[in-house]
Amino acid sequence: MIEQGDSEPGRTGGLQFAAFASVGAGVIHALAAGIHSEHPSLARLFGLVAAAQIIAGLIALARGGRLVLAGLAAINLGSVAVWGVTRISGISWISGLETAEDPQFLDSVCAGLGAVAAVAAVAAIATMRTKPRRVGLGLPATAVGAVTVVAMLFGAGQVHEHDHVDEPAADGTIAADGHVHTGDEHADHTPAEDAAAATTGTIAADGHAHTDEAATDGHSHGDEVSADEVATDHSPTDDPSAWPRAWDPAQEIDFSGVEGVSPAQERRAERLVARTLEDLPQFADVTTIGGLGYRSIGDASTGHEHYVNIDYIGDDAFLDPTRPESLVYRVDGEHRTLVSVMFIANQTAIDDPQLVNYGGPLMQWHVHENLCWAVGDDGVPVVVGVTDADGNCAPGSVNAGGDNPMVHVWIAPHECGPFAALEGHGAGQTDPSAGTRTDQCVHEHGADAPAEVAVTPVPYDPTKPIDLSGVAGVTPEQQAYAENLVAVTLVDLPQWSDPAVAEAAGFHSIGDAATGHEHFIQWDWINDDVWLDPDHPESLVYEPQPDGSRQLVSAMYMLPDTMALEDVPDDGGALMQFHIHDDLCFTPDPVAPQVAGLTNVGGTCTAPLVALTHSPMIHVWLTPNECGPFAALEGVGAGQVQEGEEHLCDEAHGSH
Numbered sequence: 001m002i003e004q005g006d007s008e009p010g011r012t013g014g015l016q017f018a019a020f021a022s023v024g025a026g027v028i029h030a031l032a033a034g035i036h037s038e039h040p041s042l043a044r045l046f047g048l049v050a051a052a053q054i055i056a057g058l059i060a061l062a063r064g065g066r067l068v069l070a071g072l073a074a075i076n077l078g079s080v081a082v083w084g085v086t087r088i089s090g091i092s093w094i095s096g097l098e099t100a101e102d103p104q105f106l107d108s109v110c111a112g113l114g115a116v117a118a119v120a121a122v123a124a125i126a127t128m129r130t131k132p133r134r135v136g137l138g139l140p141a142t143a144v145g146a147v148t149v150v151a152m153l154f155g156a157g158q159v160h161e162h163d164h165v166d167e168p169a170a171d172g173t174i175a176a177d178g179h180v181h182t183g184d185e186h187a188d189h190t191p192a193e194d195a196a197a198a199t200t201g202t203i204a205a206d207g208h209a210h211t212d213e214a215a216t217d218g219h220s221h222g223d224e225v226s227a228d229e230v231a232t233d234h235s236p237t238d239d240p241s242a243w244p245r246a247w248d249p250a251q252e253i254d255f256s257g258v259e260g261v262s263p264a265q266e267r268r269a270e271r272l273v274a275r276t277l278e279d280l281p282q283f284a285d286v287t288t289i290g291g292l293g294y295r296s297i298g299d300a301s302t303g304h305e306h307y308v309n310i311d312y313i314g315d316d317a318f319l320d321p322t323r324p325e326s327l328v329y330r331v332d333g334e335h336r337t338l339v340s341v342m343f344i345a346n347q348t349a350i351d352d353p354q355l356v357n358y359g360g361p362l363m364q365w366h367v368h369e370n371l372c373w374a375v376g377d378d379g380v381p382v383v384v385g386v387t388d389a390d391g392n393c394a395p396g397s398v399n400a401g402g403d404n405p406m407v408h409v410w411i412a413p414h415e416c417g418p419f420a421a422l423e424g425h426g427a428g429q430t431d432p433s434a435g436t437r438t439d440q441c442v443h444e445h446g447a448d449a450p451a452e453v454a455v456t457p458v459p460y461d462p463t464k465p466i467d468l469s470g471v472a473g474v475t476p477e478q479q480a481y482a483e484n485l486v487a488v489t490l491v492d493l494p495q496w497s498d499p500a501v502a503e504a505a506g507f508h509s510i511g512d513a514a515t516g517h518e519h520f521i522q523w524d525w526i527n528d529d530v531w532l533d534p535d536h537p538e539s540l541v542y543e544p545q546p547d548g549s550r551q552l553v554s555a556m557y558m559l560p561d562t563m564a565l566e567d568v569p570d571d572g573g574a575l576m577q578f579h580i581h582d583d584l585c586f587t588p589d590p591v592a593p594q595v596a597g598l599t600n601v602g603g604t605c606t607a608p609l610v611a612l613t614h615s616p617m618i619h620v621w622l623t624p625n626e627c628g629p630f631a632a633l634e635g636v637g638a639g640q641v642q643e644g645e646e647h648l649c650d651e652a653h654g655s656h
Contacts, residue, residue: 014121014124014127015069015121015124017120018057018072018073018116018120018124019057019058019061019072019117020057021057021113021116021120022054022072022075023053023058025079025111025113026052027050027054028050029047030050030054032046032106032110033046033047036096041094041096042095042096042097053076053079053114053117057072057117060121069122070121073117073122076114076115076121077114077118079111079114080118083107083110083111083114084111086101087101088100090318095354098318098354099318099320242258243255243258243361243362243417244419244420246414246417247415247417247418248413249273249412249418253270253274254270255270255362262360265357265358265359265360266362268359269363272409273418275321276341276411278321279322280324280409281338281411283338284338286329286336289307293310293312294327295307295308298491299487301331301486302483302484302487303330303464303465303466304328304339305328305331306326306327306342307326307328307329312324312325313325313344313346313404314346319358321341321409324341324343325342325344325406326342326343326344326406327340327342328340328341330412331465333463339411340409340410340411341408341409343407343408343409344406345365345404350365350405352405355405355407359419362419363407363419365405365406365407366405366406366407366421367405367406372393407419408420408421457471457652457653458470459624459653459654460621460628460653460654462490462623462624466483466487466629467483468482468483468575468629468653471650471652471653473574474574474575475573478570479573479575481571482571482573482576482629485532485572486620489534489555489620492534493534493540493555493622495534495535496537496540497551502520503520505522506525507540508521508522508523508592508593509592509594510586510593510594511594512595515633516543516544517541517553518541519540519541519556520539520540520541520542521538521558522537522538523593525538526558526560526561526613527560537556538557538617539557541554541556541619553622553623554620554621554623555619556619557617557618557619557620558615559616561613561614561615563615565578565616565642566642568616575628577618577630577648578617578618579616579617579618579632579638579639580616581614582611582614583598583603584611584612585598585605585606586610587608587609588608588609593612597609617639618630618632619631619632624655625654625655626649627651627654628650628654629650631648631649631654632648
């Protein structure tokens with residue numbers, strides 16, 4: 001077969017367009033190699049593709065031929081195919097291309113030139129015009145050259161840092177929809193985005209925006225904090241370099257000026273937040289996510305309820321708000337408001353470069369090494385507590401370890417920024433080498449000294465998120481332990497609301513209803529190996545009602561009677577005070593003894609009454625109490641505390 005050039009002088013053929021388009025695409029890829037210098041492997045890949053496209057184009061102009069054009073078409077088709085994959089799903093094994101990206105001007109032009117080169121080369125082969133001519137080069141050279149130059153001029157200021165984020169506007173901000181806005185421009189949002197960026201930035205579980213609510217942290221602080229209050233009280237403009245900054249999703253996304261953060265890390269973090277604001281509201285209705293594989297971990301009583309998708313944890317998606325591993329809802333009674341995603345990296349070291357370098361100091365991954373898990377009634381794993389001082393879980397639960405690092409991205413206002421962790425035991429643990437945590441609020445006086453931040457205690461209200469902060473001498477671990485005990489009690493103890501159910505399980509009244517509180521005790525559970533467990537409580541406290549019924553108001557957890565009061569673990573610190581009753585005398589009934597008197601002046605019981613157990617015990621109240629959630633009863637019911645101590649009345653957290 002004879003290969004031909006163009007038969008008409010001055011005619012522009014497919015070969016010329018193919019060659020120049022390939023060279024143009026190669027030049028843009030060469031520019032991209034420099035732009036992506038923070039990813040060395042990706043930069044080298046762009047350089048190789050650029051060289052291949054440019055060399056193929058030049059050889060086609062110089063020699064032509066079917067094989068040369070076939071190679072040129074293959075190189076450019078491959079380049080376009082890879083570009084398409086990165087727009088749809090990302091390439092997990094290439095650093096910088098792990099997540100899907102939005103098409104942008106520079107890469108779209110490059111892909112377009114590659115497509116033109118491939119199509120023109122195939123057309124030249126099909127028409128047998130595969131030999132170069134010395135005329136007719138002006139049109140393709142001018143057209144392709146102009147497109148390439150324009151793309152390079154616009155692309156020079158547009159950094160594709162994977163996850164692609166548009167170049168910040170003159171003021172360094174990027175709108176929540178991921179696009180550049182300057183001056184007084186405002187983003188055009190989809191309905192989902194408008195919901196996500198409502199006044200409070202929250203999406204209610206029914207799919208509607210609620211502008212009168214705002215979730216700022218894991219606790220109730222009296223009146224809810226509005227987005228305007230967050231922005232006013234913690235304005236990021238007060239210190240442009242401060243981090244974390246108060247976060248308001250209704251405002252433009254701007255993480256600039258933070259020390260130690262590279263431009264690429266800043267853009268990745270901004271883009272992640274923008275994509276999360278756009279995509280996460282599809283999960284706003286908590287009643288629909290069960291069909292997607294999400295299950296609650298049973299932590300609603302903490303004020304935030306996590307729903308986890310086990311299948312998503314094990315897949316290859318990374319920081320993908322369309323496949324979030326965990327969803328976080330703010331709890332308001334039966335109502336659930338979607339406020340955050342919690343991305344989880346499967347079986348990854350917390351100091352893995354992919355995690356650490358993604359957002360740099362802007363994002364801090366954490367793990368939960370102290371949570372105790374058990375299988376719920378429906379077969380789903382749920383959190384039932386935290387480890388004790390020795391790192392052990394209570395019998396019947398296990399510590400699953402902390403092999404899955406995680407990070408939050410909030411779509412609701414948060415005073416500690418868009419990547420803030422929860423508080424208390426919900427904060428988790430970070431890599432010790434990370435130093436000061438950047439996912440919690442740290443206010444400083446001067447360069448290095450942490451500020452002493454006064455915390456106003458919040459009265460205990462079982463219907464609201466539990467917050468036992470503000471007590472001097474209580475460590476964060478002790479506060480978390482106490483809050484967790486209250487939380488699991490509020491969730492699980494109501495199973496004993498019917499005294500008949502309790503009696504069927506072996507509980508017996510001690511006959512003290514006349515005091516206003518009637519104790520039912522399961523005597524066989526006192527000296528077992530289960531402590532402080534609302535599924536296995538040693539004693540239940542009911543309040544007699546005018547109609548003769550009884551209302552469950554408290555658990556009274558009892559430790560083994562072999563444990564001295566001074567040996568009780570200090571897990572809850574000053575928040576939790578155990579007591580004993582060494583002055584009560586009981587009837588000698590071996591099955592259901594009842595309180596029938598007090599010890600005499602000699603400290604003994606008068607026959608036939610007998611003294612029974614002196615177990616250390618503590619109440620956890622389901623109802624508001626003026627002395628807090630662990631209050632003892634009054635009068636004789638208060639019992640005795642350690643020598644030298646006074647009976648604790650936690651008025652700071654008491655209901656008034």
